[in-house]
Amino acid sequence: MLPHSLALIAILAGPTEPVSAPIANIQYDITFNRETAARRRLAVEMRFDVTGKGDVILSLPAWTPGAYEMTWFARWVSDFQATAGDTPLRWDKLDYDTWRIRPAGAKQVKVSFQFQADSLDNAMAWTASDFAFFNGTNVLLYPEGRNLDFGAMVRVNTERDWKVATGMHGSVESGYREKNFHDLVDMPFFVGQFDYDSMSVDGLNVRLATYPADKLAGPTRANFWSQYRRLFAPQAAVFGETPYDSYTTLIVFSDSYGGGSALEHQNSHLGIYTAQGIGQDWIASVTSHEMFHAFNVKRMRPAEMVPYRYDDPQPTPWLWVSEGITDYYADIAMVRGGVIDSAGFLQSVSQNMQNVEQTPPVAL
Ligand SMILES: [Zn+2]
Incomplete structure (x- = not known):
């Protein structure tokens, strides 16, 4: 049992927020083609290097700035997997939109999931048979408790005869890149025929x-x-x-x-x-x-x-x-x-x- 004064400090401080192991060289891949369109899904992958000890703790945003409501985009996620090479990694959920991954010494990790894109809402993601729009807030995971000033690459994989439009800097061929997470999630995409x-x-x-x-x-x-x-x-x-x-x-x-x-x-x-x-x-x-x-x-x-x-x-x-x-x-x-x-x-x-x-x- 703690002395009273220490117990009070513990109560005031509250539970500590989880902090992810540091990660680097982040790349996101979003796939939308005729096959995923038929299921109204975006296939999402995130690759990164693990550059320190501990669990990797990743979260999806709960809202899109400008749309002043809490939505918790993790609700549209399914088939979540984490792997190192061919080896599946263990993971669990810490809260609605936070995944804890055990890298078990792995230096390079890939996370993948499906995102159900059927919400005709400009803060969210929506698809038709030949088209998708999505916001980065819907699909881009970030490391918990870490500085959000990390640059990353976003690649969009789609049909050769489909187009991509976004404010993000780059191109379909070279990939898109922004210098921090705030910019990455503030540049929605159109993919398909438009x-x-x-x-x-x-x-x-x-x-x-x-x-x-x-x-x-x-x-x-x-x-x-x-x-x-x-x-x-x-x-x-x-x-x-x-x-x-x-x-x-x-x-x-x-x-x-x-x-x-x-x-x-x-x-x-x-x-x-x-x-x-x-x-x-x-x-x-x-x-x-x-x-x-x-x-x-x-x-x-x-x-x-x-x-x-x-x-x-x-x-x-x-x-x-x-x-x-x-x-x-x-x-x-x-x-x-x-x-x-x-x-x-x-x-x-x-x-x-x-x-x-x-x-x-x-x-x-
Ligand atoms: Zn306004």
Whole structure:
């Protein structure tokens, strides 16, 4: 039995959080092809070197920043395996989304699992017979209790005649690479058959990927491009610089999806819209909103969310700044870019005010 004073210290300190053995040379492989599409799955592999003693403890994020809800992506994981060469390694679960692997002296370990990708939600992963989108938060494991400033390679294995679009730096051939886990999980992917084109806007590589193919096509695509490209200069002028070196807009149109929803990232966003919205200005307005988030809530954000942690909520009273000011400048950029006129701006702002006034206040 502990003396009282020591017992008190033990209670105050609480249970210690697990710390993984150090790992390095991390590479993630995501496979999506006609075969995995038929089962609506992504096949995920993670390879790494074990560079210290102890168990390797890996977790999947519980949420995607920007989508302020806890989801626990481990719920969509099956067929989890850990191997060293041909030798299976023992593992168990420490909590909902944490796996403890016993390397048993192995220096190189491979972890693999299947991810059920059937959630039409921009914070999650979804597939069709010829297409998938996914977020890094869904499928990229990180070592528990370790610094998240580790670089890693992401390879996407897919059909030769399918495409890949993402804000992540790299290519299908060479692989994609980012310098820390925060960036790795902040750049969602499109894989499969979809429309994909790009344009240089003020020297910036600007991309547009839309699914299904031929849905945003011809004059409606040209019209969207003319709205989209005109948003960059007025947004950059607010801050005098851009926080990205390329920008990628990823859009899924769905007949079954009511309305629209989009999720911001540092150099891209993923929108899911009803196909009935094609040709309507509100999609340009949502696009402008998500683009402005690259400045406000990604580069500059409430202190409570710096750095992001992926296993717990990070509540903040400042989302009205992150969302409200973003919404205001989204429509300001629309006027300054000549996408809408001042009457259109006033109509949009008064509609927003009405929506806020009609929404009952809720406690978060
Ligand atoms: Zn927003």
